[in-house]
Amino acid sequence: xxxxxxxxxxxxxIVLAHGGGGELTRRLVAERFLPKLGxxxxxxxxxxxxxxxxxxxxxxxxxxxVVQPLEFPGGDIGRLAVCGxxxxxxxxxxxxxxxxxxxxxxxxxxxxxxxxxxxxxxxAAAEAGVVVATGDTKVVEHRRGDGLMITTAGxxxxxxxxxxxxxxxxxxxxxxxxxxxxxxGLAVMSAREGLHFDTDLRSDVAPLNGxxxxxxxxxxxxxxxxxxTRGGLAAxxxxxxxxxxxxxxxDEAAIPMTRTARHASELLGLDPLLVANEGKVxxxxxxxxxxxxxAAMKAHPLGRHAAVIGRVTQARPAVVELLTRAGGRRxxxxxxxxxLPRIC
Amino acid sequence: xxxxxxxxxxxxxIVLAHGGGGELTRRLVAERFLPKLGxxxxxxxxxxxxxxxxxxxxxxxxxxxVVQPLEFPGGDIGRLAVCGxxxxxxxxxxxxxxxxxxxxxxxxxxxxxxxxxxxxxxxAAAEAGVVVATGDTKVVEHRRGDGLMITTAGxxxxxxxxxxxxxxxxxxxxxxxxxxxxxxGLAVMSAREGLHFDTDLRSDVAPLNGxxxxxxxxxxxxxxxxxxTRGGLAAxxxxxxxxxxxxxxxDEAAIPMTRTARHASELLGLDPLLVANEGKVxxxxxxxxxxxxxAAMKAHPLGRHAAVIGRVTQARPAVVELLTRAGGRRxxxxxxxxxLPRIC
Numbered sequence: 001x002x003x004x005x006x007x008x009x010x011x012x013x014i015v016l017a018h019g020g021g022g023e024l025t026r027r028l029v030a031e032r033f034l035p036k037l038g039x040x041x042x043x044x045x046x047x048x049x050x051x052x053x054x055x056x057x058x059x060x061x062x063x064x065x066v067v068q069p070l071e072f073p074g075g076d077i078g079r080l081a082v083c084g085x086x087x088x089x090x091x092x093x094x095x096x097x098x099x100x101x102x103x104x105x106x107x108x109x110x111x112x113x114x115x116x117x118x119x120x121x122x123x124a125a126a127e128a129g130v131v132v133a134t135g136d137t138k139v140v141e142h143r144r145g146d147g148l149m150i151t152t153a154g155x156x157x158x159x160x161x162x163x164x165x166x167x168x169x170x171x172x173x174x175x176x177x178x179x180x181x182x183x184x185g186l187a188v189m190s191a192r193e194g195l196h197f198d199t200d201l202r203s204d205v206a207p208l209n210g211x212x213x214x215x216x217x218x219x220x221x222x223x224x225x226x227x228x229t230r231g232g233l234a235a236x237x238x239x240x241x242x243x244x245x246x247x248x249x250x251d252e253a254a255i256p257m258t259r260t261a262r263h264a265s266e267l268l269g270l271d272p273l274l275v276a277n278e279g280k281v282x283x284x285x286x287x288x289x290x291x292x293x294x295a296a297m298k299a300h301p302l303g304r305h306a307a308v309i310g311r312v313t314q315a316r317p318a319v320v321e322l323l324t325r326a327g328g329r330r331x332x333x334x335x336x337x338x339x340l341p342r343i344c
Numbered sequence: 345x346x347x348x349x350x351x352x353x354x355x356x357x358i359v360l361a362h363g364g365g366g367e368l369t370r371r372l373v374a375e376r377f378l379p380k381l382g383x384x385x386x387x388x389x390x391x392x393x394x395x396x397x398x399x400x401x402x403x404x405x406x407x408x409x410v411v412q413p414l415e416f417p418g419g420d421i422g423r424l425a426v427c428g429x430x431x432x433x434x435x436x437x438x439x440x441x442x443x444x445x446x447x448x449x450x451x452x453x454x455x456x457x458x459x460x461x462x463x464x465x466x467x468a469a470a471e472a473g474v475v476v477a478t479g480d481t482k483v484v485e486h487r488r489g490d491g492l493m494i495t496t497a498g499x500x501x502x503x504x505x506x507x508x509x510x511x512x513x514x515x516x517x518x519x520x521x522x523x524x525x526x527x528x529g530l531a532v533m534s535a536r537e538g539l540h541f542d543t544d545l546r547s548d549v550a551p552l553n554g555x556x557x558x559x560x561x562x563x564x565x566x567x568x569x570x571x572x573t574r575g576g577l578a579a580x581x582x583x584x585x586x587x588x589x590x591x592x593x594x595d596e597a598a599i600p601m602t603r604t605a606r607h608a609s610e611l612l613g614l615d616p617l618l619v620a621n622e623g624k625v626x627x628x629x630x631x632x633x634x635x636x637x638x639a640a641m642k643a644h645p646l647g648r649h650a651a652v653i654g655r656v657t658q659a660r661p662a663v664v665e666l667l668t669r670a671g672g673r674r675x676x677x678x679x680x681x682x683x684l685p686r687i688c
Contacts, residue, residue, distance in 0.1 A: 032459065032462060063480045064447070064481075101406070111356050136406050151406070151497075153495075341485075
């Protein structure tokens with residue numbers, strides 16, 4: 001995606017790219033929201049905010065879901081909403097406890113679809129070990145909504161002692177991921193385009209709190225974690241480099257990816273590094289703890305294909321570079337705007 | 345509103361009335377969500393759920409806001425979202441601490457509108473003494489959204505000792521309200537219809553946590569509180585009767601209402617008891633504590649026009665009756681479906 005020279009906000013209006021999770025989103029937040037709403041909890045823009053409660057600490061997070069189609073191979077908007085919020089809590093080191101569930105229904109939505117989505121929410125919540133603690137439902141007129149939109153918020157208990165934060169990242173740390181990339185975005189795009197592949201292409205959407213608890217329990221010094229959703233692996237690697245002021249070197253040959261996903265991304269003309277995942281976490285650990293962390297991840301069903309995919313270096317300036325299969329190097333950049341609209 | 349004899353779900357689809365906060369909403373929740381999602385936290389359908397956290401208790405709530413127009417006399421969707429969530433925490437006896445803020449923006453939304461709404465969110469949060477602790481932004485295509493939809497969730501500290509719950513309501517208890525009814529719904533409807541009145545008709549949208557803290561601090565035995573939003577005073581009175589299995593007698597002459605609001609409701613053909621408020625709380629207190637509770641409310645700026653509006657009786661069956669100005673009695677019923685669409 002090339003950087004446009006003309007500003008996409010020329011008309012003084014919101015454009016799709018404002019919500020793409022890339023630079024334009026970052027600027028919207030930094031320029032228009034933070035100056036007015038910023039505070040010690042909001043401003044770090046971490047995946048969860050740590051809320052002080054009497055004699056305890058809670059993490060709180062929220063996400064709105066507007067995926068189209070509502071149902072896709074491997075999941076639906078309900079599973080997505082539960083897992084997304086659970087994962088945003090888990091990557092902060094919190095134990096997810098309770099979710100809120102707000103649904104905006106479009107007049108004309110089939111009840112059968114709603115039923116299936118509610119089933120899926122219940123199943124995903126059970127899988128993750130969380131409860132839906134409170135909710136709200138609104139309905140808007142036909143053509144004023146888009147079938148079904150879901151916003152979840154979550155709170156979690158901060159039980160651990162060790163802090164996971166990008167300022168703890170050091171040169172020599174390694175990056176791991178728990179399995180193959182790009183499957184969620186490609187599954188949704190394929191469903192939207194009516195494409196079919198020889199073998200299953202299914203979203204990876206899953207609650208990662210069990211895997212993350214196992215990882216944190218293994219004793220490895222986990223510096224930082226982030227689930228690679230919108231913006232894909234590239235966006236998380238860029239986050240790591242930006243927040244630590246260090247460089248990240250990714251090894252293309254080491255990044256897990258299925259043959260079907262590779263084929264689909266070529267067909268759709270997408271860079272898999274930029275494609276959203278919904279069941280993948282990028283973990284930065286101390287280099288000395290690499291084997292221990294990898295073993296802990298591989299021992300969990302959602303980490304069977306875990307791999308070491310890169311390292312943190314002192315190279316200047318702080319950038320993300322990909323060591324390609326062909327032996328070259330290329331710069332990896334955060335997607336500028338909306339790479340894949342309506343993917344979550 | 346007459347009860348339709350044909351079922352409004354004949355086509356197996358969601359209708360507007362499902363989200364109206366009335367009986368059809370209740371049935372949607374009771375029949376389709378609770379059997380699958382129900383648990384000790386969700387099933388009581390209280391305004392906030394009490395979340396256990398280590399050595400402490402937090403309240404959590406959520407609401408989605410889809411009001412049209414986005415801006416109306418006395419407020420906008422941003423002020424509404426903050427106050428609605430703050431009030432849902434406060435009526436549970438919680439001290440609101442932090443909000444989450446998820447926005448779904450429609451492509452084409454003017455940034456100037458967004459700026460004003462964000463200003464309003466910041467101002468309302470400051471007024472209520474809460475922070476926006478975490479957030480999310482999504483954008484949908486033109487005609488797939490409706491300008492701007494907001495979902496807030498909130499968590500609050502449970503600090504009090506005395507429990508407010510409908511099972512504590514007793515015959516002889518009295519109902520109070522902190523001021524004139526129906527202003528929010530009428531202001532929004534008037535803005536939508538392009539109506540103008542001689543004197544200001546403005547939404548009452550306001551954070552009630554200060555007023556409620558003052559009330560709880562006065563020592564009166566507050567049995568139950570609920571903010572009278574969708575469904576109006578009638579819906580809360582019905583909640584009280586239903587949850588306590590006791591009757592409620594409302595005194596029409598005692599219910600505060602401005603002349604402008606009365607005029608507007610006649611013009612629009614609306615029963616003011618059914619019209620939404622966004623800054624009114626119905627309080628049930630022990631009869632012996634009536635004066636103390638009324639004085640505490642009147643001493644607060646948002647309670648200057650507080651009044652005793654009714655009482656709880658043992659009349660069978662458990663219903664809500666209005667003693668009319670004319671000296672008659674009429675049954676007050678929960679609105680069946682969507683009385684005023686898109687009011688919050």
